[in-house]
Amino acid sequence: MSKTQPNPRRWLVLVVLCLSTLVLTIDNQVLTVAIPVLVQDLGADSQDIQWIGDAYILTTAGLLLTAGSLSDRYGRRRVMIIGLALFGLASLLAAGAASSGELIAYRALMGVGCALVLPSTLSILITVFDDEERRKATSVWSSVLMVGMIGGPILGGVLVTGFGWGSVFLINVPIAVLAIIAALALMPESRAPARRADPLGAVLSMVGLTVLVWAIIELPVTGLTHPATLTRLAVAVVVLIAFAVWETRTASPMVPLALYRDRDFSGGSFALVLTQVGFGGLVLVFTQYLQFVLGYTPTQAGAMMVPIALATILTNALGATLGDKIGNRTMTAVGLTVVAVGFALLGSLSPDSGVVAVASALTVFGVGAGLAQPAAVAALMNAVPPEHAGVGSAVNDTMQQAGGALGIAILGSVLAANYTSAMPATAPEPARTSIGDALALGDAGLAHAAREAFSSGMAITCWATAALVLAAAVLARLVMKGRTTPTPQRVTAEV
Incomplete structure (x- = not known):
């Protein structure tokens, strides 16, 4: 069988995919520095601020699987362009919003x-690059993702100011x-072979995932034993179990759950989630x-994240070579x-740590991320048949969205509990629950105690996270397959 000729515009297509991913990633980060101004200009209270962020997360996470299925069915480029236009x-x-x-x-x-764009970008990437070049393309895509995550707060500070x-x-x-124009001019259309729609699966996935992420987001506020939390979790579990049962019985499933039988897909997916x-x-x-604790401004705090971006980008290039x-x-x-x-190095930081210690810990983190993420994504997506590229990418995106929300909820709760327990019992109640409130009181002794308590809580949180990620490393080593000879993949494409 003759080898399929690679798309001659594939590297230009990658530029379009990176541009599309960049706009989504930057937007999700720049908003964090605009919160104080939103409070002042729109009169937003704490609940409004929470929902300004959560509304985006909920709709994205709830629609990802359905969007991935739509892209496979109706065309990945088409769905991506519609998503970009809507975004x-x-x-x-x-x-121009006048109210919260x-x-x-x-x-x-x-x-x-965002939900329409995300699955399409990665699914298009695996259809225009063959197995030999896919790792390099994934490394570039991952680097752009990290640039957006780190550069977003810095750009946001400049724009808001x-x-x-x-x-x-x-x-x-x-x-x-610009991304839409470039996609129309450069990108080929690709889709899966025609198959029946799965409307019930789409509804069950949207309801189950939305309620699950909602429960995770509210977890730090309501607590695990609150009736509202238990109700949301129960609804999410029941609906998602019904979804899984339906997907195994219907003749044309929206999500082929058999993907998880592939060790590279399941191992790579769960490693990325953790x-x-x-x-x-x-x-x-x-x-x-x-x-x-260190007293940095928002812009300075954003700039301190640059070592992660630089280390990740440089290591991505190395990882693309070593991975082969x-x-x-x-x-x-x-x-x-x-x-x-x-993470262990981050856990060793104190209120007196200098720039070198902080930057060194972040650099080590960036090196690890640069080695791990492209390899895990490449393994996961190599296991996805071309006809399920969109929904396979969506499964990955959905699990990572849920993982990020879960990390904020669980580790945020761990930090808060340890901070409160480390604060003096005689401190005012607001100061025992929030370091921001403690510093706002203007008491030098209380401020010192709050910084020490926060550093102690951060150390425990980082050490717990280090153990979690180490478990992910063991999982990847045990579950994922060793080196295999790649099988050429075919796609249905319209140029």
């Missing part, structure tokens, strides 16, 4: 656009337009440490082990 329009509307309620609604609409909070949404519009749990906790804990020689399983396990070491 750009919602961003334009969000920039309007902004929450537009953020939910942006989440719909110079142009107001609406600019953090307006910046999305020209990027989305890593996302850790990364979600890192972002939550470390940004507070930099600002509340030693295999995805070893690369993933080694990378996750290094990430665990990075």
